[in-house]
Amino acid sequence: MTSYKYIFVNTQPAHVIQSDEEALSIAKALSQQFREDAVHRDQTRTLPFAEIDAFSQSGLWAITVPKQYGGAEVSSWTVAQIIALFSGTDGSIGQIPQNHFYALEVLRTTGTEAQKKKLYQEVLDGRRFGNALAEFKSKTASQKNTYLTPYQHGYLIQGEKFYCTGSIYAHRIPTLVKDDNGLEYLAFVPRDAEGVTVIDDWSGFGQRLTGSGTVKFDQVYVDAEDIVPFSTVFSKPSLVGPYAQLMHASIEVGIARASFEETLIQVENARPWIDAEIEYATQDPLTLYELGQIAVDVKASELLLNKAAHFIDFIKTKVTKENIAEASIHVARVRAHSTETALQAASKLIELAGSRGSQRKTGLDRYWRNARVHTLHDPVRWKYYFLGNYRLNHILPPRRGTL
Known part of the structure; x- marks a missing residue:
């Protein structure tokens, strides 16, 4: 257990991204760089201070700053894609900026003009926001003693x-x-x-x-x-809840997709099962069947994420009780699906890789471990409950960051 008095790594102003296209281009390149030492970082628990500094200095942590304050104000779909990219590379790095973007959305919703000018500029300069929301020692999750x-x-x-x-x-x-x-x-x-x-x-x-x-x-x-x-964030209609959940879904979609892509590599290098009477594992009909199922589920999660993100952008200037409820339903669908898909894809990765996939040096277990821990954030069983109650009884879901 270590107590940190943080020394900021970089005092130079960050790059300022101008568009969705530029943000995605930078994210693709940078996420690939972070892939190189991902297994080592996970196995040795080497905290990625240098990577996070590079992440924010790239300008990617400022992409949701509104245009009127000097930011790119990229779409929710662009944010979702970027978080998914980094989560596929390293689940931890993909999650770290989630609460930063959450805080910026709260600021956009309830902050004063002076507060927005000040804090948005800090973010454009490269400053990072963490979070201290939850409490561990209270009797219930909703009880706060700070x-x-x-x-x-x-x-x-x-x-x-x-x-x-x-x-x-x-x-x-x-x-x-x-x-x-x-x-x-x-x-x-x-x-x-x-x-x-x-x-x-x-x-x-x-x-x-x-x-x-x-x-x-x-x-x-x-x-x-x-x-x-x-x-007032949840006492009246706002996008804070759906936006937070969209980012959580992006983490899971990123892990699911990366697990599937790694599975393809592992199967190509695996030995065929003796009873299959084939020369290569890539010819195994049962393996192909399993891969087909995962491919469908991963694509479905991606499409659900896309639809939820675009709906959030569509209602950004049309915030009503009904629209926010519909947005919450959209993100509940993808969270329910991406939770199960990430866990299944990560588990099948190890199964289809065979005995070699269990070796610690491969680091394949990190996909499942990351998915399992992250998906504990909100119980998927409650997503299905609210979805069913909304469709059958027309009961609007609660306005909270957990749906």
Whole structure:
């Protein structure tokens, strides 16, 4: 267990991406670079500080900044494709910017003009946001015990968070806090503020490099201008919930597709099963049948992701209760499907690779471990419940970040 006082790697301004096409081009090249040492990083749990710095310096962490503030404001489909690309290369790296983009969407929804100008510019310059939303020691997931109290020209934060994905690598840690009246806020706490302690105690068997451990706040001062309302994010219709879930689905689609592509490579190099009476494993009819099933499921998840992303963009300027409910249903469909597809594809990778696929040096197990840990984020059984209740009884799903 290590406590980090983060030293920012790069102080130079980041590249500013101008379009969806440029963003995708950079993402394809950079994700391939990250592939080279992915197995080593996972097996040795080498935290990817240099990779994350290169990731944000490339401009990819600023692609959702609105055009009026100097960003590319790329489509939700472009964001989904980019997260899927990096997740296929390294599931941890694909997940790390998810909460960064989530915080930017909260800022877009409830932030003031002054807050947007300030924080968007920081992101354009290359600053990264982590997260301190969830708590591990409360009785229920919805119960929060991290509070802020007025102090001088701002507030003091006291509390402890867990599952703080990306905070080890962050310049600011958006932190969910409550005031004495029970109202919630998202405080964009500077990572190097006095009283902030980031502890690397994440021990998940998958997504090992996300840094999803503990952050402690001991009377941490934060300026009033760095706090945005959060209570209203889900009390009224907004895209925050569907957008968050779209990114989670992208992680799973990326892992599923990469698992399938790796399976093709492994089958080409596998020995045929003796009873098949064939010369090459690629001729095995039962293997071909399994590959066909996975190919269909992976493509279906990709298409569902595409449809959900385009629907979110379609209603971006038409936010209503009904539209947000429909968007939530779109992303629930892909999350339900991508959860099962990622787990199945990753499992079949090892099965069809044969005994050789179980060898630790191949690192094939990381796909399943990453998929299994990430898909625990929201139980897929509840996705199906809300989908069924919506279709049969016309009951709108809840407006939360979990659907």
